[in-house]
Amino acid sequence: xxxxxxxxxxxxxxxxxxxxxxxxxxxxxxxxxxxxxxxxxxxxxxxxxxxxxxxxxxxxxxxxxxxxxxxxxxxxxxxxxxxxxxxxxxxxxxxxxxxxxxxxxxxxxxxxxxxxxxxxxxxxxxxxxxxxxxxxxxxxxxxxxxxxxxxxxxxxxxxxxxxxxxxxxxxxxxxxxxxxxxxxxxxxxxxxxxxxxxxxxxxxxxxxxxxxxxxxxxxxxxxxxxxxxxxxxxxxxxxxxxxxxxxxxxxxxxxxxxxxxxxxxxxxxxxxxxxxxxxxxxxxxxxxxxxxxxxxxxxxxxxxxxxxxxxxxxxxxxxxxxxxxxxxxxxxxxxxxxxxxxxxxxxxxxxxxxxxxxxxxxxxxxxxxxxxxxxxxxxxxxxxxxxxxxxxxxxxxxxxxxxxxxxxxxxxxxxxxxxxxxxxxxxxxxxxxxxxxxxxxxxxxxxxxxxxxxxxx
Amino acid sequence: xxxxxxxxxxxxxxxxxxxxxxxxxxxxxxxxxxxxxxxxxxxxxxxxxxxxxxxxxxxxxxxxxxxxxxxxxxxxxxxxxxxxxxxxxxxxxxxxxxxxxxxxxxxxxxxxxxxxxxxxxxxxxxxxxxxxxxxxxxxxxxxxxxxxxxxxxxxxxxxxxxxxxxxxxxxxxxxxxxxxxxxxxxxxxxxxxxxxxxxxxxxxxxxxxxxxxxxxxxxxxxxxxxxxxxxxxxxxxxxxxxxxxxxxxxxxxxxxxxxxxxxxxxxxxxxxxxxxxxxxxxxxxxxxxxxxxxxxxxxxxxxxxxxxxxxxxxxxxxxxxxxxxxxxxxxxxxxxxxxxxxxxxxxxxxxxxxxxxxxxxxxxxxxxxxxxxxxxxxxxxxxxxxxxxxxxxxxxxxxxxxxxxxxxxxxxxxxxxxxxxxxxxxxxxxxxxxxxxxxxxxxxxxxxxxxxxxxxxxxxxxxxxxxxxxxxxxxxxx
Numbered sequence: 001x002x003x004x005x006x007x008x009x010x011x012x013x014x015x016x017x018x019x020x021x022x023x024x025x026x027x028x029x030x031x032x033x034x035x036x037x038x039x040x041x042x043x044x045x046x047x048x049x050x051x052x053x054x055x056x057x058x059x060x061x062x063x064x065x066x067x068x069x070x071x072x073x074x075x076x077x078x079x080x081x082x083x084x085x086x087x088x089x090x091x092x093x094x095x096x097x098x099x100x101x102x103x104x105x106x107x108x109x110x111x112x113x114x115x116x117x118x119x120x121x122x123x124x125x126x127x128x129x130x131x132x133x134x135x136x137x138x139x140x141x142x143x144x145x146x147x148x149x150x151x152x153x154x155x156x157x158x159x160x161x162x163x164x165x166x167x168x169x170x171x172x173x174x175x176x177x178x179x180x181x182x183x184x185x186x187x188x189x190x191x192x193x194x195x196x197x198x199x200x201x202x203x204x205x206x207x208x209x210x211x212x213x214x215x216x217x218x219x220x221x222x223x224x225x226x227x228x229x230x231x232x233x234x235x236x237x238x239x240x241x242x243x244x245x246x247x248x249x250x251x252x253x254x255x256x257x258x259x260x261x262x263x264x265x266x267x268x269x270x271x272x273x274x275x276x277x278x279x280x281x282x283x284x285x286x287x288x289x290x291x292x293x294x295x296x297x298x299x300x301x302x303x304x305x306x307x308x309x310x311x312x313x314x315x316x317x318x319x320x321x322x323x324x325x326x327x328x329x330x331x332x333x334x335x336x337x338x339x340x341x342x343x344x345x346x347x348x349x350x351x352x353x354x355x356x357x358x359x360x361x362x363x364x365x366x367x368x369x370x371x372x373x374x375x376x377x378x379x380x381x382x383x384x385x386x387x388x389x390x391x392x393x394x395x396x397x398x399x400x401x402x403x404x405x406x407x408x409x410x411x412x413x414x415x416x417x418x419x420x421x422x423x424x425x426x427x428x429x430x431x432x433x434x435x436x437x438x439x440x441x442x443x444x445x446x447x448x449x450x451x452x453x454x455x456x457x
Numbered sequence: 458x459x460x461x462x463x464x465x466x467x468x469x470x471x472x473x474x475x476x477x478x479x480x481x482x483x484x485x486x487x488x489x490x491x492x493x494x495x496x497x498x499x500x501x502x503x504x505x506x507x508x509x510x511x512x513x514x515x516x517x518x519x520x521x522x523x524x525x526x527x528x529x530x531x532x533x534x535x536x537x538x539x540x541x542x543x544x545x546x547x548x549x550x551x552x553x554x555x556x557x558x559x560x561x562x563x564x565x566x567x568x569x570x571x572x573x574x575x576x577x578x579x580x581x582x583x584x585x586x587x588x589x590x591x592x593x594x595x596x597x598x599x600x601x602x603x604x605x606x607x608x609x610x611x612x613x614x615x616x617x618x619x620x621x622x623x624x625x626x627x628x629x630x631x632x633x634x635x636x637x638x639x640x641x642x643x644x645x646x647x648x649x650x651x652x653x654x655x656x657x658x659x660x661x662x663x664x665x666x667x668x669x670x671x672x673x674x675x676x677x678x679x680x681x682x683x684x685x686x687x688x689x690x691x692x693x694x695x696x697x698x699x700x701x702x703x704x705x706x707x708x709x710x711x712x713x714x715x716x717x718x719x720x721x722x723x724x725x726x727x728x729x730x731x732x733x734x735x736x737x738x739x740x741x742x743x744x745x746x747x748x749x750x751x752x753x754x755x756x757x758x759x760x761x762x763x764x765x766x767x768x769x770x771x772x773x774x775x776x777x778x779x780x781x782x783x784x785x786x787x788x789x790x791x792x793x794x795x796x797x798x799x800x801x802x803x804x805x806x807x808x809x810x811x812x813x814x815x816x817x818x819x820x821x822x823x824x825x826x827x828x829x830x831x832x833x834x835x836x837x838x839x840x841x842x843x844x845x846x847x848x849x850x851x852x853x854x855x856x857x858x859x860x861x862x863x864x865x866x867x868x869x870x871x872x873x874x875x876x877x878x879x880x881x882x883x884x885x886x887x888x889x890x891x892x893x894x895x896x897x898x899x900x901x902x903x904x905x906x907x908x909x910x911x912x913x914x915x916x917x918x919x920x921x922x923x924x925x926x927x928x929x930x931x932x933x934x935x
Contacts, residue, residue, distance in 0.1 A: 375587075379631070418609050
């Protein structure tokens, strides 16, 4: 509950901060301070719900799981503010508004991590989405940014419609919005509810950019200002997944019902993995490659939605953390470069060795190489899928796709270390370097001792 | 604790090396490798007096049941010894060379040593997997940064190949982990043997893929000649002398005891692939004119024989493999050292450009001949005893396999002697007339190798004693 209140309040504070504070640096500090307070308030709630969970008016349920996920999302956002917060100024005049919008997205994410009613699910998804439409179009003078915003808005509203229709059908079949009372997993499968579930699966697949609902992703991620792409592709996507996994694991699990949507989601996962990875291989721009890589990574996270076990819920948190931190790191470096193509990275190891080494660590994590957080993230979701049984074919597809992903991640490493060039970078401050090293350290520490995060679940 | 020290010394030294300048990196690398060798020898003595004292286990990821368990048995001991000796020899030989960005070069070399030692000592499947991948990363950078002209695509192919294999193995590890009674990665629960035969039969291929790519076995070998050719020679020594042993070691530690029924079911298939590799690689080696590629193919042939012997899986063949692991490492590093020296002096690696070196560098010629003879497996050299045991074991398994694999010996003699002839005998040309003979450090290193070759060839008993515990262990499962 604290998380929800504090993120919403912080958003309002940031809106007013724009009126009273002129210095953009100060606005950034206010945002970081507000986020720190939110982070603390969120963790403070952990002690009040010693065991089990607390339900508020039948609408949201606060549990260890939701608090931990909030902490991961806030932590990743904190890193994001510190690494890339200064880049907000380059997008446009209204820096404080951007921070406010991000706080509103965060309150959507906290809602997604704790909803216990289908209505709240709808609200969570909408609160996450609408500020994103604005952020995507925040670079008003750039036609690509406008296109991204419009495209995202049109497609997003369409999928919201599908989401609502799904909720309606489920309500029609069960007569309740409360996800723990739907009781769909017991007894015979109701065709009406099944239709609703499938529509819900499609709508949520759209939000997490799973194939074949991913077509908006490359254009939107490419067109939006890079600094916001970084946030949209990481924390927000993780928020979408948390909604996805919660609704499917809590409300739709059990009996004959699971098998129906598990098959559907298995196919979606396989298609996502294959399309995401293969298309990423052919990209010339690192930013676009990262857009496709985010589709590919979504395929891995979908594995945990399909697998109905404890490993899956642990896995999604670890995956969200590992993927977000690493991608935020790569984007932070990308923003500093003038040229977003692979060639733009040529020779970075000579001119900026620190940037090159930390980027390598982030890319290792994305590729899932041991001793980085990404390895254990992949390990968990794969284990969850193997444990589920009957999914071994999907696991093999996933690991083969992971091998393909090495191709495009390593292209960046090859460009940085083994090719000659003079990459143009904007000014790199000592503080930025420090934050990069810190982020890389987090990636490695989580990779060596994942227990540090897992002990809380 | 000594075992942990074995991993820590190169790891810490490697990390420190990145920050050094001038001649600091190579000095530190030399010191670290001497220290590693000393600790390895210490561990050897400790192992002989009290085998339990070299085991170490600490909690790592309690939520998963993964522990930091390292230890040594005869096989691990021997491979650690090989690693320590090889790295020391390599660092001594290249002491005179000056590498660009030498701090990164030596740092990465030491990190790869740490990874390799970790692989050979890990007694926890998760730890094994982590080290298995970790040994690969520094080598990837070493090849890509200091290799030949085509290094980038070639090493990339190498990386993707091995990474794919590793991931398949990871799926296998996950599967076995979920089947294990106490949900742990420990060696004991992996070898507990509660996986039914049908499951073992497909799990076998997941593990086999990883190990076969690493060894490499036909048809997974295509990365290997290119990589050996393009890598800087010190790295090729690591790759061919030690890293390929990871695959063989993996089969003996993590495949045969973990999936005995699967291995039993598919042993014929695996041996046939290995034997195809022997004959195929030997034939290609005969027509190679590139010095490095010739040795690369010869290495595929030798590894093929070892792999066939492993899957024959009887006491003699395993004993043969175990001592050959060490001897092949020593011999092939010896050959690469000579290649490195010739390449450093003459800047060519085409055999047709060489010739008559014996007149100008008689000492080098002598060393080359002895090492080549050991490579063929002539009696009284170290190569003989291992090959004899392996063939004898293979014969017990199936005489036909042995007969075809035996062609490898004849073909090995053809290409090796042909190579010796082209390099050191025959007409000298303008280029080879400029050859200078070996320098002090080179003589030292090659002498050590030759002494090992002859000593272990004449008196292999200590080596056989050391590994006997492992053959018993592998066999006991049946």
